[in-house]
Amino acid sequence: MAKATIKQVAAEAGVSTATISRVLNSSGYVSDEVKNRVMLAVNKLQYQPNAIARSLKQDKSFTIGVVLPDISNPFFMTICRGLEDVVQEYGYHLIFCSSDELPEKEAQLLQLMTEKRVDAVVLATTGGNEDLVARMSAAGIQFILVDRSLDLPGPAVDLVAEDDVNGAYELTKQLILQGHSVIGVINGCMGVSTGQDRFVGYLKAFTEAGMEHEAAYDYDGKFTESGGREAVRYFLQMAKPPTALLSFNNKMTFGALLELTENGRDIPGDIAIASYGEVEAARLLKRSGIVYVDQKPYELGIKAGRTVLHRLEKGAESSEAVRDILQPIIKKLES
CATH class of the missing domain: 3.40.50.2300 (Response regulator)
Incomplete structure (x- = not known):
């Protein structure tokens, strides 16, 4: 069965495509009676909005790329848990990738993030891609370095890490x-x-x-x-x-x-x-x-998530780079 188009939904509801867009995006005034007609048409035709088209129009994809050196490491996955718990409330979704500690693979994944039009990249780097990260950052992609820092040419980027x-x-x-x-x-x-x-x-x-x-x-x-x-x-x-x-x-x-x-x-x-x-x-x-x-990966993820939102939701592109460093705690296993 072919996917329904916004024009078909508009015809079914007896309204314009602009009205459909206002209802689905909660933008502009639409009467309750019209909203009900639109939603009935959406449900009847099982209409799914085109996320790619919407991202092109809004210049925002509501996706965040997460590039890790080892996605199987519980430390990094716990960071991701904290990150997701923060950003999902604002409608953002995460794309996870593992570089396997290979700079060449990391470079490929960073290029992929550009092609996917992600709004930001959270990067635990393998090193060796400083110039690429600097170029992508200069082109407008928000970078948040987590756990591992980079000595970048040009302006610094945000960092959340441990001492x-x-x-x-x-x-x-x-x-x-x-x-x-x-x-x-x-x-x-x-x-x-x-x-x-x-x-x-x-x-x-x-x-x-x-x-x-x-x-x-x-x-x-x-x-x-x-x-x-x-x-x-x-x-x-x-x-x-x-x-x-x-x-x-x-x-x-x-x-x-x-x-x-x-x-x-x-x-x-x-x-x-x-x-x-x-x-x-x-x-x-x-x-x-x-x-x-005693590392605190969940706390690192929470802080990284807040830093992402600081950039994407509060329009803080021009503010100074965040540098949030957690102090370590030493413990002894007694059991």
Whole structure:
């Protein structure tokens, strides 16, 4: 069955197409009697407004593109939950994409967002696309960076993130205070701000304690579960294995925990764990003593959503870039 057109609805209701548009968009005065006739015709013909045509006319699509490095990571999906809870009340819908930590794929997805005429892009970047983001921003697309920052040419864009330097600094201090001096660091993606800043925080704590950093105890886990597993294998074969592991995201920590438990290692008896981000499965371990940065992804999503609305609903295009940085909280898993 062919889709009904606005002209067919107008003919059925005995009114003009302009009247149909006013009723459906709640714009301009229309009598109750005419509204009823229009809605009866809409329901009878099962008319669906053309969203693409409406977006062209209004120069607004009511869609927000969300480009994430790993859509399967609960941290990023919780950010999306908070974001959606804020913007849906204003009629906006989200388009989710995963770049898989690949700058080339991220560039393709950003181009796709342009083609889809999204009103804004919420981006947790893989890095490497600074020029493209700057060009798109200059062309009028509102960007809100979340979790990861970018050093952009030209005017800054909005950023909602955590203080990764301080979080990693405080996390490392916890291991040092426990008496650990040989610490294996499972880092990830040094091409993005979270990888860089967390490593800086770790080095700051080491230097402050008068300890010397040894590159042999660094492993690039690429922010993946498999990377966490590979890191454990690497550290366990060393002549002098670390007495503690410092993992810089939840998925790497989960991989490390799987590998350690499958190898019969006791936590923290054989090796202590510190994680940037909580791993819920770690609660199954008895008295693991894992210390972690208690991240607030839902709060990040809420703040990102409010920043989007600040731009799209309040006409705040010319105001200064928002920089909303959450301070980390360190917790210890007691169970």
